[in-house]
Structure formats: structure tokens, C-alpha cells
Amino acid sequence: MSLKAGDSFPSDVVFKYIPWTEESGEITACGIPINFNASKEWADKKVVLFSVPGAFTPTCSVNHVPGYIQNIQQLKSKGVQTIAVIASNDPYVMSAWGKANKVTGDEFLFLSDPDAKFSESIGWANAGRTGRYAIVIDHGKVTYAEIETKKGAVEVSGADAVLAHL
Structure with missing residues (x-):
């Protein structure tokens, strides 16, 4: 079942995560993965x-994540408190990807969706990998949820599309 505007965000969503810390700020530093409920x-x-679909891949690294990084302040001005990206990569890769993008702190999270479990549960996974999509959650309610239908496209899931719907 896919999520749509008006739905409640599921009550059992847990990702894996390595919190950013200054002492482990180097890209080669490993942290300890924890559950992120x-x-x-x-x-x-x-x-x-x-x-x-994957960390460090061309479309994701060049066209998708940078749009969100560049628009952090605009998203915050619309009341967004947290920005999170997920992929089926393990938490070590996601942590390194965040560091490679010079993202620190907890306002922008790089989370792992192991085995695309969450994405699969909403029908937005493909061959064990997360799909390319965006969801806006406002106090437990989904207000926007769109998945890309064209390979390599960042149209409905990019920062500009999300900003237009906030």
C-alpha cells in the first residue's frame, strides 16, 4: 500500500542510523549504528x-541530495524541522555519504532503510532497493507523498517540488 496525502505515517517505522559527532566527523571514521524510531x-x-535508490550514485549525488542541502533554510522557513534521506545502503555508507556532503548535526539525517523494508511496506521499492520518492509528514500525518515514475528523474521528489507543496 502506498502512502498518500491524508494518511497517518505508519507507527512502526525504524531505520538504522549513525549519529554525527565531531569526534567521528572524518569520512573514514566509523560510528556504531543505532535504531532510529x-x-x-x-x-x-x-x-x-x-x-x-543508492548513496554515491550519479543522480542521487548530483541531482537529488544537493537540492535539499541548498534549500535547508527555505525548508526551515516553511516549518520543516527535520530533513531525512533514506536508501537501502547500510548505515556506514549512509553516514559516510552525509560526511561527504559536509552535513553535520541532526537537522539533516542520512538514514538506512535496511533491505528496503520501509519502502517495500509502502510499495515503493524495486528489486530490494528503495525507490526515488518524497514524503512530507506533519505531526504524524502525510501531507505529500510522490514517487518518481521515470528512471533518473528528480521531478516530484526533489526539493523544489516539495517546497512547492509546503
Whole structure:
């Protein structure tokens, strides 16, 4: 079942995550993965969650993530408290990808959707990988949810599309 505007965000969504710390800020530094209970953490927040098929891939690294990084302030001005990107990559890769993009702190999270479990649960996975999509969650309610239908496209899941719907 895919998510759509008006739905409640599922109550059992848990991703894997390595929190950023200054002491482990180097791209080669490994942290310890922990569970990130998105349902609980985001219950009282406005969140933009977007998904990419893979970290360090051309479309994701050149066309998708940079748009969100460049628009952090505009998203915040619309009340967004957290921006999160997920992929089916392991948490070590996602952590390194965040560091490669010079993202620090907890306003922009690089989360792992192991085995594309969440993406599969909403019908937006492809061959064990997360699809390319964006979801806006406002205090537990989905207000925007769109998946890309064209390979390599960043039209409905990019920062500009999300900003237009906030």
C-alpha cells in the first residue's frame, strides 16, 4: 500500500542510523549504528523524508541530495524541522555519504532503510532497493507523498517540488 496525502505515517517505522559527532566527523571514521524510531521521533514534527535508490550514485549525488542541502533554510522557513534521506545502503555508507556532503548535526539525517523494508511496506521499492520518492509528514500525518515514475528523474521528489507543496 502506498502512502498518500491524508494518511497517518505508519507507527512502526525504524531505520538504522549513525549519529554525527565531531569526534567521528572524518569520512573514514566509523560510528556504531543505532535504531532510529522515525514514527516516535517524528510524531510531533514537520519532516521531509526523501528516498534515493543508492548513496554515491550519479543522480542521487548530483541531482537529488544537493537540492535539499541548498534549500535547508527555505525548508526551515516553511516549518520543516527535520530533513531525512533514506536508501537501502547500510548505515556506514549512509553516514559516510552525509560526511561527504559536509552535513553535520541532526537537522539533516542520512538514514538506512535496511533491505528496503520501509519502502517495500509502502510499495515503493524495486528489486530490494528503495525507490526515488518524497514524503512530507506533519505531526504524524502525510501531507505529500510522490514517487518518481521515470528512471533518473528528480521531478516530484526533489526539493523544489516539495517546497512547492509546503
